[in-house]
Amino acid sequence: MDYLIGVDLGTTSTKVVLFDTKGHVIASANKGYKLYRDAPDMAEEDLDEIWEAFTDAMAQVTRAAKDGKILGVSFSSAMHSLIAFDADWQPLTRVITWADARAVKYTEELKSNGIGQEIYSKTGTPIHPMAPLSKLLWLKNEHTDIYNNAVHYLGIKEFLFNRLFGANKMDYSIASGTGLFNIFNLDWDEQALSVTGITKEQLPEPVDPYTIETGMDPQYAAEMGLDVDTPFIYGAGDGPLSNLGVNAIQPGVAAVTIGTSGAIRVVTDAPKIDPKGRTFTYALDKDHWVVGGPVNNGGDVFRWARDNMFDSEKSTAELLGIDSYDLLTEIASKIPAGADGLLFHPYLGGERAPIWDANARGSFFGLTHNHTRAHMVRAVLEGIIFNIYMVSLALEEVVGDLSAIQATGGFARSPLWRQMAADIFEQPVTVPTAFESGALAATVMAQKALGLIDNLEVIGDMIGEANTYQPNPENYDAYRELTPIFIRLSRQLQTEYKAIADYQRTHIEK
Template identity: 65%
Template sequence: MDYLIGVDLGTTATKAVLFEKNGKIIASSSQAYPLYRDASGMAEEALEDIFEAVLSAIREVAIIIEENDELLAISFSTQMHSLIAFDENWQPLTRLITWADTRAVKYTEQLKASKVGSEIYRRTGTPLHPMAPLSKLIWLKNDRPDIYEKAAHYLELKGYIFYRLFAVNKIDLSTATGTGIFNIFDLQWDKAALEITGVTPEQLPQVVEPYEIEQNLSEDFAKQMGIQRKTKFVWGAADGPLSNLGVNAIAPGVAAITIGTSGAIRVVTDKPKTDEKGRTFTYALDREHWVVGGPVNSGGDVFRWVRDQIFEGEMSFEEVTALATKVSAGADGLLFHPYLGGERAPIWDANARGSFFGLNYGHNRNHMARSVLEGIVFNLYTVALSLVEVVGDLNMIQATGGFTSSKLWTQIMADIFEQPINVSESREAGCLAAVVMAEKALGMIDDLGEISTMIGNNQTYLPNPENVARYRELSPIFIRLSHTLGLEYENISDFQRRFKANK
């Protein structure tokens, strides 16, 4: 039997999935690690935690492979926008600074207010936000000169994993397009962006195709993973673009919606497109497939907050969702803005804060649970409205991510978007997409569209007309309210930071 392994380097866990060539899942393993946060906006992870998780996850699925079987390749998906600084001897100077880190907010706001900032966005396709390595590098330069002056090399998470395994200094094209310092039109590091950061091309990795292959593992690492030294490692791509491929949303007008820890909505085009208003991103899957969309911070993490804080961790996610089903669509006029950790699309404001609006004596925890689920989807719907302006109408929606296991949550999406929502049988879209890229890299397939034969049948959720009518009335209020509250986001977040600092 021939096998392939897809590895997803996620924000809270690394997952490895063992597939047959036809996309059938044989085994999976998920290894969690902590995300370190504090009041300053820090959101970091320990490098060794993630590296050990990669070794362990691969080992747990590879153990199924028998002596006469062959592991054809291991291919990778990765969280985007991360940054690690190294000294001249390749010793880490930082932990992994993740996409969720907002310490660069001040410098991002300054960049957004300048003409050069908007020009950089139009060339790089990465919106101006603290998530981007562009902003992180400016923050290091100004606030952490002790690190910045010693930094001889910069990598992101997948680059670090491949550096540890193969001693190479590379980044795949897909991940590079999410850095904010890479020109998506001439496919080179952007000179103006580098000039602002003070970083030179020599400090950055070589950009390679997602189909690049590494081989010849050390005996020690091969043993730790339980695989042969000759096993091929395919670079793969970033998790956002791979999510589209993983649900076969690579044709024009077919949108992929993901809600995991965070969320996003994306559409594939044949060339990069940027938004005159700076609301959407443009990242590469490969040179022929460009993903245009918008990411949100507010996904499963917000629902976890509801369970842990409002319900004090006494209930499972399923039990909290069951309470939300006891309330009708619209939660009797209770709206929730899910900006607990700032927000990327659609408002691109790291100072944004969450709020319940419309609370009255008739509301209880059941209403709060439902309004949170609805608020997360309302927010994604607002992103979709922006996306339509850039790429045209959405003809079909393919959904993926942990939220699709909830029938209520998926139905809410169908009702708010007023469109059928298709959920494929495959629950491992990112890992499957990475494996399909490996198959193309190995010459096993000629076209990425072959994934259509691997994802199984769709379950389709149709809009409920009664619920649609309610949400159609509430969504404009949700959108207008975000603009009204936006006037005070900076003031309240500044107060919160000062109050925390003085405690």
């Protein structure tokens, strides 16, 4: 039997999935690693931990392919990461992830002087601390020793390819999320480079996502159970591949993803720039562009609520051998839609779309004596969806009306969360049964790169049957009344976000 491997490089884990050529899952392995938050606004990963997770997961999965040939390995990767290396390719930093907000000061300066909007209009990456553009300004101003000694800059996926093949390349999809890449001429943007003070020579060569590498280091090939000539395909960013993975590549079909973070995205045939700078435009490939908005706060906020408000329930779930998140959603389901007027703004890690404010902070609004922890967890779940819906309103201004919603990510496993999304959006929400959407989409790109298929649309035959959740009209009144309050409040609180964030940065021990 012939196989393909899809690698999903995430923020807190790497998942490796073995598929047959029809998209059926044969085996999978998921290895986690720590997200280091040693200081305010820091969010870093350790290179050695990522490497170990990747190679261990690969070795575990390849053992399930003894009876066949692995045709190729392709990647879905978290975007916006930055790693500095010296002339000998020794790392000078850990992986500075998308969630790292230490560049907020330099981001605000870019926004205020008008240069940021000019760069956004060419790169499609909103001006925000998530982007390597801002991270480079932070290194330049606050870590001059690293900045002055850095000869190369890579992201998480490029680090793996460099170690495996000695390559120094970055696919258009990942490059389009750096804030340094001109999405109209498919090359590094001269103005962005000038602002950061780096040169093209310090960045990888931009390449097509279907580019193939062979001739792996024999030691690493042996460790992973692969032939040295196994084709490795670059693949694309996790956001664009999430659309492909749920077959949301037709005009107007939105993919809503909530994992650790979240996003809502629509595929177009050309880059589309928002005059207000609220949405991104990233490449899937040269013919498919993904327009949307990402949010910092998704499943990680649910985890925060579990760990800090439901510790006893978490322990009980562990003793009973049941999923603690399932227990919490069961608790939340007993509370009516709208949580009896309790709203939660989920900005625990700052926020990207639609407000693009790294100083944003979370809050409960409307608390009364009548509210319980059950109301609070319901409000947390609803707040995450309210925020995604707010992003969708900005997205529709750029791409037009949304005609359908395809859901993916960890939240898609929760019936309650799916129903909330259908009710708040007032649209059916469809969830394909193939949960490994990112890894599956990566293998479809591999098949195209290897000449096994002609177009990406074949994924429609691979994702399996879909479950569709219809909106419940009984919940419309509550959500229609609360949504405008949620939106107005987020705008009003923005006037104080910087003040409270500055207070926290000053008083929280670093």
